[in-house]
Amino acid sequence: MDLAVYDLKLHKGRFIATVIGVGLLFTIVLAMNGLYRGNIHEGLAVIKATNPDLWVVERQRGGPFNETSTMPEFYHYSVKAIPGVEEASPFIFYTVERQVGDKSRHFSIIGYDVFGGLGGPQQIHAGRNIARAHYEMVAHEKLGVKLGDQVPLGLHTYTVVGLTREAISPDGEPIVYLSLPDAQEVLFQRDNEEIRNQRERLFRSLTRSLPRQTAEKLLPSLQADTHIINAILVRLGPGANRAAVARHIENWLYFSTFTTAEEIQLMLKGRLAGMTKQLLLFRTLLLIVSVVIISLVIYTFTMEKIRSIAVMKLIGAPNLTIVRLVMEQSMLLTLGAFLFGLILIHNTYHLFPKTLVLVADDDLVTFIVALFGGILASILGLWQALKTQPAMALGG
Amino acid sequence: MEVLRIEGLTKVFGSGRLEVRALEDINLSVAAGDLVALLGPSGSGKTTLLLCTSLILEPTLGKIVFDGETIHQQNGWAGIDIRRIRREKMGFIFQSHNLIPFLTARQNVLFPLSLVDKKGEAAEARVMELLEYMEITERADYLPALLSGGEQQRVAIARALANNPRLILADEPTASLDTVRGKKVMELLKKIAKENQSAVIVVTHDVRMIEGFDYVYYLKDGHLNHEH
Ligand SMILES: Nc1ncnc2c1ncn2[C@@H]1O[C@H](COP(=O)(O)OP(=O)(O)OP(=O)(O)O)[C@@H](O)[C@H]1O
Ligand SMILES: [Mg+2]
Numbered sequence: 001m002d003l004a005v006y007d008l009k010l011h012k013g014r015f016i017a018t019v020i021g022v023g024l025l026f027t028i029v030l031a032m033n034g035l036y037r038g039n040i041h042e043g044l045a046v047i048k049a050t051n052p053d054l055w056v057v058e059r060q061r062g063g064p065f066n067e068t069s070t071m072p073e074f075y076h077y078s079v080k081a082i083p084g085v086e087e088a089s090p091f092i093f094y095t096v097e098r099q100v101g102d103k104s105r106h107f108s109i110i111g112y113d114v115f116g117g118l119g120g121p122q123q124i125h126a127g128r129n130i131a132r133a134h135y136e137m138v139a140h141e142k143l144g145v146k147l148g149d150q151v152p153l154g155l156h157t158y159t160v161v162g163l164t165r166e167a168i169s170p171d172g173e174p175i176v177y178l179s180l181p182d183a184q185e186v187l188f189q190r191d192n193e194e195i196r197n198q199r200e201r202l203f204r205s206l207t208r209s210l211p212r213q214t215a216e217k218l219l220p221s222l223q224a225d226t227h228i229i230n231a232i233l234v235r236l237g238p239g240a241n242r243a244a245v246a247r248h249i250e251n252w253l254y255f256s257t258f259t260t261a262e263e264i265q266l267m268l269k270g271r272l273a274g275m276t277k278q279l280l281l282f283r284t285l286l287l288i289v290s291v292v293i294i295s296l297v298i299y300t301f302t303m304e305k306i307r308s309i310a311v312m313k314l315i316g317a318p319n320l321t322i323v324r325l326v327m328e329q330s331m332l333l334t335l336g337a338f339l340f341g342l343i344l345i346h347n348t349y350h351l352f353p354k355t356l357v358l359v360a361d362d363d364l365v366t367f368i369v370a371l372f373g374g375i376l377a378s379i380l381g382l383w384q385a386l387k388t389q390p391a392m393a394l395g396g
Numbered sequence: 397m398e399v400l401r402i403e404g405l406t407k408v409f410g411s412g413r414l415e416v417r418a419l420e421d422i423n424l425s426v427a428a429g430d431l432v433a434l435l436g437p438s439g440s441g442k443t444t445l446l447l448c449t450s451l452i453l454e455p456t457l458g459k460i461v462f463d464g465e466t467i468h469q470q471n472g473w474a475g476i477d478i479r480r481i482r483r484e485k486m487g488f489i490f491q492s493h494n495l496i497p498f499l500t501a502r503q504n505v506l507f508p509l510s511l512v513d514k515k516g517e518a519a520e521a522r523v524m525e526l527l528e529y530m531e532i533t534e535r536a537d538y539l540p541a542l543l544s545g546g547e548q549q550r551v552a553i554a555r556a557l558a559n560n561p562r563l564i565l566a567d568e569p570t571a572s573l574d575t576v577r578g579k580k581v582m583e584l585l586k587k588i589a590k591e592n593q594s595a596v597i598v599v600t601h602d603v604r605m606i607e608g609f610d611y612v613y614y615l616k617d618g619h620l621n622h623e624h
Contacts, residue, residue: 001510007498010539308496314452315508315555316483390452393494394443394567 111183
């Protein structure tokens with residue numbers, strides 16, 4: 001006889017309301033699982049898509065994504081000259097907020113050597129790669145542009161020649177690929193007013209200690225250098241020893257090097273770690289809240305039945321019958337709520353502003369945790385049920 | 397045939413200044429088919445005796461032999477599964493409101509059968525037989541809340557009879573019924589004692605209800621007296 005179900009039938013409304021309430025909590029937990037995966041997925045997407053054999057960055061910097069790293073552009077020739085290096089390409093990456101269409105959009109720009117260099121888009125989903133030195137761009141679909149669109153960035157207008165689906169910046173923003181000189185220009189371009197102002201500031205500080213003529217002579221060579229990159233991407237030649245090449249670059253060129261796996265670790269331990277911990281904390285709290293709510297509901301359900309439980313004991317029902325009654329209700333509640341959450345999140349994940357990556361393993365782990373939560377939640381009710389004296393059934 | 401024998405049963409609650417001697421050296425023997433009434437003023441120990449007999453309260457001292465098995469020795473349980481004895485060999489009828497509220501009349505009667513692993517058609521047939529016996533078949537699928545007091549009590553009796561118990565214990569079964577209905581319940585209990593050869597012990601306040609009982613015992617301050 002399924003006592004638990006018969007009893008719940010009598011309290012359908014409250015049961016369903018609790019299933020929905022706790023189900024929504026589970027939905028949030030599952031959403032946070034997805035957010036966590038999505039955060040890591042996006043955080044590593046550009047590293048994984050670029051995937052060179054070595055990343056060469058500014059000394060002592062975990063760049064170019066976990067921290068900034070800057071270096072003069074011409075160093076990629078020096079890196080290329082090192083034995084074992086087959087290709088060494090300049091790479092620049094930065095984030096901007098610009099008008100695209102009629103909306104202000106936040107996105108990242110990658111500048112790379114479009115003529116055979118590393119670091120460009122791996123898979124073009126529509127259109128083609130950048131083929132000219134200037135004024136062409138490849139963009140992620142999320143930017144909301146179409147092939148052939150004209151996008152003004154700074155002083156020039158760029159034509160969308162290709163669309164990708166893979167490269168997302170660590171913040172989950174779309175990435176736009178430009179040729180290296182275009183990317184540098186978009187990054188460093190200033191309007192004429194600003195250039196004049198800066199020149200004037202520099203000139204004034206120089207004339208404080210130098211004669212006018214010397215200052216005027218020095219001025220052009222002191223203008224800010226725009227031939228700056230953030231990293232050099234290296235492809236090794238066949239049979240080259242990666243460790244030896246890395247040591248060589250570090251010792252002779254005074255840079256830091258990382259493999260792609262090390263870049264990933266830098267991100268996981270650095271920029272992505274805070275979010276990961278935060279999400280773990282929230283999920284733990286939400287699960288605790290769910291267990292507490294289920295406990296209280298099961299406790300109330302049990303307390304309302306306490307006299308029936310006394311009668312059952314008096315009639316001679318073994319404890320197992322009573323344990324099953326309480327546990328089954330707790331399980332039905334937990335499973336119902338979990339199922340509700342699971343169905344809801346799998347039908348709504350695409351509506352979230354951030355990317356959710358739902359993984360079957362995460363669902364399973366959450367399910368197991370929820371199951372234990374449900375068992376835990378029935379303890380309070382069970383304890384009340386088991387200590388009930390059968391004599392209680394006889395009182396008035 | 398003897399169903400129940402109680403020897404020298406004493407029950408003391410508390411100790412020291414708070415000590416209450418609820419039952420004092422009770423001796424009682426009940427045979428199959430006996431209809432026994434237990435009378436007494438409030439606080440005399442009727443419920444306590446019933447609880448000891450139904451193996452819910454442990455006696456302080458005394459021996460209980462039930463259906464040939466020694467359940468309680470002079471000062472301790474004999475180590476028999478008491479709940480099994482209760483579900484297989486005893487039936488209980490309470491004052492009122494002791495049907496399980498989320499089960500229909502039919503399911504309430506089925507419950508004790510399910511406890512001894514009687515299932516399926518045989519169990520269903522037994523339930524219908526009992527409900528017919530109690531003349532309550534037309535209410536079989538009602539929840540207790542929708543039944544009158546007398547109907548509830550009849551379902552409760554059907555439930556108590558489900559496993560053909562050797563002993564039926566009833567604590568004031570007529571207290572929540574009017575005199576006519578109360579008399580009817582007592583008639584039913586008489587019928588059950590005779591037809592099923594079950595021993596029936598009924599605790600009551602009400603002397604008007606005990607016509608035709610085989611034995612009437614009177615409890616006063618924990619002492620049991622035979623009255624006749
Ligand atoms: N759990 C207990 N702890 C202490 N004293 C108790 C306990 N149960 C009963 N008593 C005492 O034992 C005595 C007998 O009580 P019992 O309930 O058996 O009386 P009763 O005859 O059933 O009364 P009533 O007719 O009012 O139901 C009373 O004095 C009561 O106070
Ligand atoms: Mg009493």
